[in-house]
Amino acid sequence: MRTLRISIATLLLASSASAQRATRPATTDPWEVTELTNRPSLTLELPALTTVRAAGAARAAAFEVRPVLLVRCQDGELDVFVTTGSVLESDDNVTTPVRIQWGSEPPAESRWSRSTDSTSAFAPDPRALLRQLASHPDLRLEIRPSGKSAQLIRFNARGLGRHMAQVDAACPPGGNGDGRDADRVYAEAAVDEPATIVSAPPLDYPPALRHAGLQGRVTVQAVIDTLGRAEPASLKVIARPSNAFDQSARAYVLQAVFRPARVKGRAVRVLIRVPVDYRIE
Numbered sequence: 001m002r003t004l005r006i007s008i009a010t011l012l013l014a015s016s017a018s019a020q021r022a023t024r025p026a027t028t029d030p031w032e033v034t035e036l037t038n039r040p041s042l043t044l045e046l047p048a049l050t051t052v053r054a055a056g057a058a059r060a061a062a063f064e065v066r067p068v069l070l071v072r073c074q075d076g077e078l079d080v081f082v083t084t085g086s087v088l089e090s091d092d093n094v095t096t097p098v099r100i101q102w103g104s105e106p107p108a109e110s111r112w113s114r115s116t117d118s119t120s121a122f123a124p125d126p127r128a129l130l131r132q133l134a135s136h137p138d139l140r141l142e143i144r145p146s147g148k149s150a151q152l153i154r155f156n157a158r159g160l161g162r163h164m165a166q167v168d169a170a171c172p173p174g175g176n177g178d179g180r181d182a183d184r185v186y187a188e189a190a191v192d193e194p195a196t197i198v199s200a201p202p203l204d205y206p207p208a209l210r211h212a213g214l215q216g217r218v219t220v221q222a223v224i225d226t227l228g229r230a231e232p233a234s235l236k237v238i239a240r241p242s243n244a245f246d247q248s249a250r251a252y253v254l255q256a257v258f259r260p261a262r263v264k265g266r267a268v269r270v271l272i273r274v275p276v277d278y279r280i281e
Contacts, residue, residue: 029159033166042170044071044163049154054085054145067153069139071130071163073171080126082153086145087118096121099142099150100227102132105257106199107142108228118146125226125267127173132229133157134164185223186270191261195224195270199257204248205278216241218249218276226267228258230274238273249276 032045048067065085072079088096096114098121101107112121121143123129133139137157144150188194209215218241223234230253237246253274261270 029162030156031159031163033163041072041074042166043073044160044167045069046071046155046157049156050152052084052086052143052151052153069155069157071126071167073167076171078126078167078171079122080129081112081115081120081122082141082143083120084143084145084151084153085119086143086148086151088114088121089144089146090114090118097144101140101142102136102229103138105136105255107140108257110227128225128227128269130160130164130167131225131231132227134161135232136229184269186261186263186268188261188270188272191263191268191270192265193259193262195228195258195261195272197256197274198228198259201252201255203252203276203278206244206248209242209244209278210280213280214242214244215278215280216245218245218278220249220253220274220276221271222253222274223269223271224258224261225269226260228260230254230256230258231269234271241278245276245278252276 030046034043034045035041036043046069048069051064051066054063054065063085067085068083070079070081070083072081090096094114095111098110098112099107100110110124112123114121134157137155137160139155139157141153141155142150143153217239218237219239221234221236221238222230225231232254235250235253237243237249240246240249253276256274260267261272262268
């Protein structure tokens with residue numbers, strides 16, 4: 001589990017002598033990029049679209065804060081975390097519950113590591129989260145401040161794709177920051193719990209194929225990440241009655257939400273085959 005070893009304030013404050021540059025590359029780019037020279041690092045900051053009411057202690061007066069999503073690569077270690085301004089709920093003093101929702105997809109329960117000051121939550125698989133953010137920028141996180149009702153935080157991560165080359169250069173995939181073999185892809189037979197679809201979009205049956213009476217099964221091969229989404233670059237149609245079904249079948253798998261595969265209770269990436277059936281009723 002990653003934990004924040006220094007306070008957020010200390011983390012984000014750097015002297016002008018240390019900062020090589022802090023830029024927001026274009027007016028349409030919501031990300032602020034900071035690179036430090038005294039201790040090589042890269043940080044991307046994204047303010048939330050919404051504010052939340054926060055209080056650092058039980059007797060402290062509530063106040064409005066704007067949470068921030070941070071992508072940090074330091075000493076080759078990649079972290080993605082959100083600062084909330086509130087002490088976050090935890091039943092084990094290590095993790096905090098976070099509900100994550102991409103666009104209009106159903107929300108999914110997850111547990112993120114809680115920082116040592118208890119006000120930040122670290123994503124369990126930062127690279128998987130970045131992959132999803134790059135293709136699904138509309139992100140909603142529901143956090144649970146200690147002793148208070150759940151709060152919803154919204155982010156629009158548009159423009160992240162323009163910075164991914166920087167992130168990959170600073171923290172190469174498969175490096176220390178990806179944690180316990182996070183880039184390893186398991187075979188279906190090697191996992192304890194298989195990846196299964198929990199929510200799927202309506203199947204788009206190509207009108208021309210329906211009219212022609214073409215039907216059958218399309219099989220799509222895909223890597224399902226630890227967040228339960230198909231990795232776009234991994235999609236491959238390996239069987240079909242006609243290649244005219246390919247685009248529809250790929251879109252179906254890409255938009256589906258899966259329950260992640262698990263090994264010893266830990267979510268892992270897995271290579272699976274997804275059947276997509278086209279039937280004329």
